[in-house]
Amino acid sequence: MIVTTTELFRHAYGKYAIGAYNINNLEQTVGLFRGNLGKIKKNEEPVDWQTAAPFILQISRGARSYTDKRFLEAMIRAADEVFPESVFAVHLDHGTEETCYDAIDSGFYSSVMIDASHEPFEKNVEITKRVVERAHAKGVVVEAELGQLGGVEEDVVGSVCLTDPEQAAEFVRLSGCDSLAVAIGTSHGAYKFSGQQALRLDVLKKIQAALPEGFPLVMHGSSSVPKEWVDRINAAGGKLGSTSGVNEKEYIGAAKQGVCKINIDTDGRLVWCAIYRETFLKQPEDFDPRTPGKVFMPAYAEYIIHKNKMLGSAGQLQSVTKILKKA
Ligand code: G3H
Ligand code: 13P
Numbered sequence: 001m002i003v004t005t006t007e008l009f010r011h012a013y014g015k016y017a018i019g020a021y022n023i024n025n026l027e028q029t030v031g032l033f034r035g036n037l038g039k040i041k042k043n044e045e046p047v048d049w050q051t052a053a054p055f056i057l058q059i060s061r062g063a064r065s066y067t068d069k070r071f072l073e074a075m076i077r078a079a080d081e082v083f084p085e086s087v088f089a090v091h092l093d094h095g096t097e098e099t100c101y102d103a104i105d106s107g108f109y110s111s112v113m114i115d116a117s118h119e120p121f122e123k124n125v126e127i128t129k130r131v132v133e134r135a136h137a138k139g140v141v142v143e144a145e146l147g148q149l150g151g152v153e154e155d156v157v158g159s160v161c162l163t164d165p166e167q168a169a170e171f172v173r174l175s176g177c178d179s180l181a182v183a184i185g186t187s188h189g190a191y192k193f194s195g196q197q198a199l200r201l202d203v204l205k206k207i208q209a210a211l212p213e214g215f216p217l218v219m220h221g222s223s224s225v226p227k228e229w230v231d232r233i234n235a236a237g238g239k240l241g242s243t244s245g246v247n248e249k250e251y252i253g254a255a256k257q258g259v260c261k262i263n264i265d266t267d268g269r270l271v272w273c274a275i276y277r278e279t280f281l282k283q284p285e286d287f288d289p290r291t292p293g294k295v296f297m298p299a300y301a302e303y304i305i306h307k308n309k310m311l312g313s314a315g316q317l318q319s320v321t322k323i324l325k326k327a
């Protein structure tokens with residue numbers, strides 16, 4: 001069932017975070033849906049309500065143009081039929097104004113992110129406000145961003161511009177956005193921190209205090225970049241440098257301070273890369289695309305289950321579903 005993030009955030013606020021996972025292809029989609037229902041090997045397995053979780057499926061502009069946005073839509077609609085117990089939002093990740101309008105008008109997305117965080121404050125408000133008006137008219141919710149995450153290169157991390165709590169309050173009031181992505185020390189990609197850095201939970205606390213009660217916050221760049229998967233990639237011929245990501249133990253701390261949506265893309269890519277490399281390394285005579293796919297889908301489902309446990313969303317699906325059915 002496709003829902004907006006409003007229902008999901010209301011249920012999660014202050015307790016746990018909803019995993020927002022990017023997809024680009026069929027194998028990621030199947031692994032993602034299985035994992036969120038606590039299924040691993042087969043679509044037909046019974047739902048494991050102890051681990052089943054609501055989730056957000058995110059589509060980036062890159063994903064939309066990788067094949068054709070219509071393939072993604074068709075694939076997700078099919079997954080919704082194959083996995084009828086699923087509860088998820090379909091979200092446009094890092095949209096421009098133009099892609100936001102396209103997603104809103106498609107009637108398929110329940111949520112869009114307008115990313116005008118690189119613009120000066122007033123311009124960011126102006127653009128976000130326009131998108132909010134168009135989105136709300138069609139029942140779509142809007143995530144905006146204020147502050148800037150670090151770049152992927154380690155030397156850019158120094159120029160991170162953390163979200164200012166007072167500005168965040170002003171931004172939310174003026175733009176009318178439904179949730180706000182904040183910069184509290186994370187960055188996109190596999191190379192996040194040089195050395196042991198933690199999230200700026202002190203800044204997050206101030207942002208939460210400055211905003212209206214219950215206002216949902218979003219954390220981008222939240223992959224944990226597990227050493228296990230990086231090592232497996234490198235052991236299978238990859239050349240990833242020394243990396244570290246967000247400590248998964250910090251997810252719940254962030255959730256308690258109003259973070260309702262935690263974005264994970266890189267970790268999924270690492271699982272994909274390790275499995276595909278390992279499979280063909282072990283079976284160099286094989287060239288069937290289904291051989292690694294068959295290993296990847298259960299492995300990704302298991303990874304999603306693990307991630308949802310760390311986010312606190314595992315086991316929440318039943319209660320969310322009951323609330324949605326009553327409404
Ligand atoms: O935040 C960006 C996401 O990881 C999407 O990445 O633009 O390469 O699809 P992408
Ligand atoms: P990661 O690169 O840490 O997975 O972040 C993904 C993200 O923020 C997508 O918007």
Ligand code: ZN
Nearest residue numbers: 188220221263
């Ligand atoms: Zn992001």
